[in-house]
Amino acid sequence: MGTGRWLGFLLILALSASFAESKYLKYKDSKQPLGARIKDLMKRMTLAEKIGQMTQIERAVASADVVKQYYIGSILSGGGSTPGLRSTASDWVNMVNNYQHGALSTRLGIPMIYGIDAVHGHNTVYNATIFPHNVGLGVTRQDALIIIIDLDPELVKKIGAATALEVRATGIPYVFAPCIAVCRDPRWGRCYESYSEDHSIVQLMTEIITGLQGEIPKNSKKGVPFVDWKKNKVAACAKHYVGDGGTNKGVNEDNTIINKQGLFGIHMPAYLNSIVKGVSTVMISYSSWNGVKMHANHELITNVLKGKLRFRGFVISDYEGIDRITSPPHANYSYSIEQSINAGLDMIMVPDNYNEFIGGLTNLIAKKAISMSRIDDAVKRILRVKFTMGLFENPLADTSLSSKIGCQEHRDLARRAVRESLVLLKNEKIGSGRRMLPLPKKADKILVVGTHADNLGNQCGGWTIEWQGVTGNGLTSGTTILSAVKSAVDSKTQVVFAENPDENFVKNGGFSYALVVVGEQPYAETKGDSQDLTLSEPGPAIIKNTCGVIDCVVVLVTGRPVVIQPYLSSMKALVAAWLPGTEGQGVSDVIFGDYGFTGKLARTWFKTTDQLPMNVGDLHYDPLFPFGYGIETKAI
Ligand SMILES: *[C@@H]1O[C@H](CO)[C@@H](O)[C@H](O)[C@H]1NC(C)=O
Numbered sequence: 001m002g003t004g005r006w007l008g009f010l011l012i013l014a015l016s017a018s019f020a021e022s023k024y025l026k027y028k029d030s031k032q033p034l035g036a037r038i039k040d041l042m043k044r045m046t047l048a049e050k051i052g053q054m055t056q057i058e059r060a061v062a063s064a065d066v067v068k069q070y071y072i073g074s075i076l077s078g079g080g081s082t083p084g085l086r087s088t089a090s091d092w093v094n095m096v097n098n099y100q101h102g103a104l105s106t107r108l109g110i111p112m113i114y115g116i117d118a119v120h121g122h123n124t125v126y127n128a129t130i131f132p133h134n135v136g137l138g139v140t141r142q143d144a145l146i147i148i149i150d151l152d153p154e155l156v157k158k159i160g161a162a163t164a165l166e167v168r169a170t171g172i173p174y175v176f177a178p179c180i181a182v183c184r185d186p187r188w189g190r191c192y193e194s195y196s197e198d199h200s201i202v203q204l205m206t207e208i209i210t211g212l213q214g215e216i217p218k219n220s221k222k223g224v225p226f227v228d229w230k231k232n233k234v235a236a237c238a239k240h241y242v243g244d245g246g247t248n249k250g251v252n253e254d255n256t257i258i259n260k261q262g263l264f265g266i267h268m269p270a271y272l273n274s275i276v277k278g279v280s281t282v283m284i285s286y287s288s289w290n291g292v293k294m295h296a297n298h299e300l301i302t303n304v305l306k307g308k309l310r311f312r313g314f315v316i317s318d319y320e321g322i323d324r325i326t327s328p329p330h331a332n333y334s335y336s337i338e339q340s341i342n343a344g345l346d347m348i349m350v351p352d353n354y355n356e357f358i359g360g361l362t363n364l365i366a367k368k369a370i371s372m373s374r375i376d377d378a379v380k381r382i383l384r385v386k387f388t389m390g391l392f393e394n395p396l397a398d399t400s401l402s403s404k405i406g407c408q409e410h411r412d413l414a415r416r417a418v419r420e421s422l423v424l425l426k427n428e429k430i431g432s433g434r435r436m437l438p439l440p441k442k443a444d445k446i447l448v449v450g451t452h453a454d455n456l457g458n459q460c461g462g463w464t465i466e467w468q469g470v471t472g473n474g475l476t477s478g479t480t481i482l483s484a485v486k487s488a489v490d491s492k493t494q495v496v497f498a499e500n501p502d503e504n505f506v507k508n509g510g511f512s513y514a515l516v517v518v519g520e521q522p523y524a525e526t527k528g529d530s531q532d533l534t535l536s537e538p539g540p541a542i543i544k545n546t547c548g549v550i551d552c553v554v555v556l557v558t559g560r561p562v563v564i565q566p567y568l569s570s571m572k573a574l575v576a577a578w579l580p581g582t583e584g585q586g587v588s589d590v591i592f593g594d595y596g597f598t599g600k601l602a603r604t605w606f607k608t609t610d611q612l613p614m615n616v617g618d619l620h621y622d623p624l625f626p627f628g629y630g631i632e633t634k635a636i
């Protein structure tokens with residue numbers, strides 16, 4: 001062969017070799033071990049691609065082009081952020097797939113991960129099943145004296161599984177749940193997102209993670225994330241690390257003043273349970289611990305969570321969480337990026353100004369204010385979650401699960417959860433010698449009153465369709481307590497509804513008894529902070545005008561204990577229903593005696609707010625109803 005022919009031959013060899021190499025990409029080979037896939041992919045990535053993985057943006061600012069251009073690693077729906085009004089499963093799937101096509105069309109084709117707050121069912125989605133908020137689920141146990149064995153984590157596990165199915169039905173593989181806050185003060189606007197003031201109840205309720213992600217294999221290494229994709233599971237997120245429920249006076253995002261023993265004894269334990277169950281991600285709290293913003297806390301994020309607790313998933317910020325490291329927020333964004341990434345955050349929920357974040361992070365790396373090894377740790381963790389859950393093999397969703405959204409099976413499960421989350425706080429004998437509850441289904445005429453009796457939005461609370469929730473009916477499908485009562489009573493019983501009746505109406509109506517359903521208006525986060533915790537008008541007036549005149553049972557629809565002592569003596573019976581969600585029949589099932597009351601308070605019910613904070617185990621403990629209280633009744 002002449003030189004020219006040799007050269008040509010070599011060229012062909014070289015070309016075919018590089019062609020073969022580009023055809024076989026180790027990281028795309030699911031038969032390769034996880035570590036080898038991560039290593040192979042990391043080796044191929046540019047800095048811009050790595051930074052993109054660490055960037056989470058809001059769907060409203062996202063497009064397939066943006067995802068492609070900036071190598072965006074994750075997109076979220078913020079509270080109430082949907083592709084449109086009353087979007088169907090296919091609207092959601094199409095939207096998520098559209099963004100995903102942007103990610104898949106990049107050089108390396110790394111799939112993005114879409115996340116959403118599914119905190120009591122898939123609560124942003126029209127017609128989804130809305131389960132009781134966590135404050136209600138915390139009381140679903142049989143006997144307070146034997147707390148550990150008699151709690152019912154099997155129920156929350158089922159709720160987790162149902163939620164995962166509805167979330168996957170919309171093409172979404174990741175939820176920002178569960179909230180494992182230990183709410184130590186009901187003045188906190190997020191107290192309803194907490195299962196209990198008692199950390200052992202919160203620890204047990206982390207079983208919802210197994211429902212969301214699937215059962216972690218026995219031989220798993222501690223701290224490694226796990227999601228059972230084939231069983232239609234989703235990645236979960238334990239939040240908000242750490243001490244979110246312990247802020248001063250319950251002020252949202254404020255300072256948690258507590259010593260190390262207190263932090264590790266009360267607020268930390270449920271993170272251990274979550275990590276053992278393979279939780280994929282942990283979200284950092286807006287709050288501070290003894291004056292240090294958690295989003296900038298290197299000791300607790302890097303040394304404790306990633307070090308001591310061996311958490312191997314990724315750590316995500318809260319929404320604009322790094323902005324709030326400075327006061328006022330966003331005063332020095334470069335400082336915020338530096339502090340948070342160096343503290344150990346892996347993914348930043350930016351969520352809008354991704355240019356500023358990406359530019360800022362790029363500069364800090366160039367200035368060596370943030371090391372490449374820190375970036376590599378972050379990206380490795382994000383890729384580990386994406387690989388282990390199977391996102392590379394299954395990046396695109398379809399509509400095969402759409403019938404799961406709000407399906408009867410899930411609504412039945414939610415109805416059961418409502419039944420088990422009711423707590424009977426008072427049940428006096430009435431004239432005939434029987435106790436007020438259960439109510440007779442057979443009566444000539446009964447009265448239902450109150451702002452929460454025929455109001456699905458009030459019944460669901462915050463984080464329902466909208467971030468702050470919605471008052472009224474028509475927000476989604478479900479059954480109000482009034483409709484549930486109407487279908488539960490005897491066909492000959494006349495049910496009269498008056499939202500806010502005057503005394504004469506009640507007195508002269510010839511009613512056998514009255515059911516009063518009052519409570520809090522929907523709220524979320526800071527808007528729910530309340531220093532007085534009073535039942536707002538017309539709640540007290542409705543109680544007075546009704547219970548002052550005829551035998552009544554009051555059902556409270558609230559996210560927490562509220563001031564109730566002043567009205568207590570006028571009521572024959574009192575039920576805490578918390579925020580039950582869309583399945584109001586769970587309430588009628590129990591008040592009419594088809595099922596007994598079993599719930600026991602997972603929160604201390606105070607007499608007056610000047611007692612707060614007051615929690616079980618406190619030296620000075622003088623509650624209206626103690627932690628663990630709840631009258632039991634039998635089904636009739
Ligand atoms: C929502 O649920 C209602 C009541 O079950 C049903 O009539 C309606 O068709 C559903 N809408 C969508 C978009 O799924």
Ligand SMILES: *[C@@H]1O[C@H](CO)[C@@H](O)[C@H](O)[C@H]1NC(C)=O
Nearest residue numbers: 331332333334335336338369
């Ligand atoms: C922002 O923070 C950085 C890093 O601490 C500091 O060097 C810089 O001066 C700050 N900028 C402003 C405007 O305060």
